[in-house]
Amino acid sequence: MTSNETRHRRRGLFRPLTVLASVALALSACGAPASAPPGQGGTGAAGGGDGSKVIIGVGGQTLLTYLPTTLAQELGYYEEEGVNVELQDLQGGSKALTAMIGGSTHVTSGYYEHTIQMQAKNQPIKAFVDMGRSSGLALLVAPKNEGQIKSIADLKGKNVGVTSPGSSTDMFVKFLLVESGMQQTDAAVSAIGAGSSAVAAMEQNQVDAAVMLEPDISVLTKRIGHDPVILEDVRTEEGLKEVFDTDAWPSASLYAKTDWLEQNKDTAGKLAKAIKRTLEFIDSHSGEEIAAEMPEKFAGGDKELYAKVIEDLKKTLSKDGSFTENGVEAVLKTQRVANPEVGDKDIKLEDTYTNEFVE
Numbered sequence: 001m002t003s004n005e006t007r008h009r010r011r012g013l014f015r016p017l018t019v020l021a022s023v024a025l026a027l028s029a030c031g032a033p034a035s036a037p038p039g040q041g042g043t044g045a046a047g048g049g050d051g052s053k054v055i056i057g058v059g060g061q062t063l064l065t066y067l068p069t070t071l072a073q074e075l076g077y078y079e080e081e082g083v084n085v086e087l088q089d090l091q092g093g094s095k096a097l098t099a100m101i102g103g104s105t106h107v108t109s110g111y112y113e114h115t116i117q118m119q120a121k122n123q124p125i126k127a128f129v130d131m132g133r134s135s136g137l138a139l140l141v142a143p144k145n146e147g148q149i150k151s152i153a154d155l156k157g158k159n160v161g162v163t164s165p166g167s168s169t170d171m172f173v174k175f176l177l178v179e180s181g182m183q184q185t186d187a188a189v190s191a192i193g194a195g196s197s198a199v200a201a202m203e204q205n206q207v208d209a210a211v212m213l214e215p216d217i218s219v220l221t222k223r224i225g226h227d228p229v230i231l232e233d234v235r236t237e238e239g240l241k242e243v244f245d246t247d248a249w250p251s252a253s254l255y256a257k258t259d260w261l262e263q264n265k266d267t268a269g270k271l272a273k274a275i276k277r278t279l280e281f282i283d284s285h286s287g288e289e290i291a292a293e294m295p296e297k298f299a300g301g302d303k304e305l306y307a308k309v310i311e312d313l314k315k316t317l318s319k320d321g322s323f324t325e326n327g328v329e330a331v332l333k334t335q336r337v338a339n340p341e342v343g344d345k346d347i348k349l350e351d352t353y354t355n356e357f358v359e
Helices: 003-021 064-074 093-101 113-120 168-179 196-203 216-224 237-244 258-263 265-284 287-293 303-316 325-338
Strands: 053-058 084-089 107-111 125-130 138-141 159-162 188-191 209-212 230-233 252-257
Touching: 053 064, 053 093, 053 265, 064 084, 064 252, 064 265, 064 287, 064 303, 093 107, 093 113, 093 168, 093 252, 107 113, 113 125, 113 168, 113 325, 125 258, 125 265, 138 168, 138 216, 159 168, 159 196, 168 209, 168 230, 168 325, 196 209, 196 216, 209 216, 230 237, 237 325, 252 258, 252 265, 258 265, 287 303
Parallel strands: 053 084, 053 107, 159 188, 159 209
Antiparallel strands: 107 252, 125 252, 138 209, 138 230
């Protein structure tokens, strides 16, 4: 199969969603919710116990991959489980990770692969509930380059937008470049964030291509008036198998420093239970019912279409919050390709995740 044939076939994987959502979905008008400065509220190193506040840094709160984190709060599940949670939108997984490592937050709602990256740096963190079975990523071509960029090879010398350097979107670009026989430096990356900033960067051709997630992809589709050219798409099980050779990809998760987990097992258990209950709610309710529970601003004034996007993306979420062995192994495999800091280092996967809090 040629690269063009592969691209067009993958592009068709999510066509029903883009057509559906392109009618309208003005999320870009409101953008991501404002976040409190990291460290606001005075977090302690052992915070989270005895009813104290647990601050969770979210790697882009409007992104649907992190929907369970916000929905759990909207449903009151954190409170019902007896934990006081504050969510901070930190506009990218690497920023959320940095905030936690620096002590500004206790827990991160970010991608599982960060636990592997940090073990390679001898900084133990562990994921304790999995929210996503797919990374939810797609690599799109900016409107100005449609017809010029037709394959990963065409990205050489181009500028690719990612949420932030070091985030999962960045790792995705690097993996694709290497898998295509290129150097990781053959394409530059620029931070475009998520939400309105990401959509604007693509619509205004500030970058040549970008790795995006929903609902940003659907917002961009509506803004440019046609389906964008998609080079790679791992929002579906078929796409995961083609790109990563797996049917499971632990992505959005809750993770924390390993010592924090050891010191706050009761709190971690309550957080995990709240997220597990949320995943069960998502699985048993319609997109419309879920959208009705989310913050009004997330719908951009059109809850009906927001609900339809959620309905389509439900299939990418975990149903029970547990990690699978083949999934974490697939993430490690691609990290070895995409991330020189991981490379061939001895990684103990059993130290990067646990299912004890969701079982």
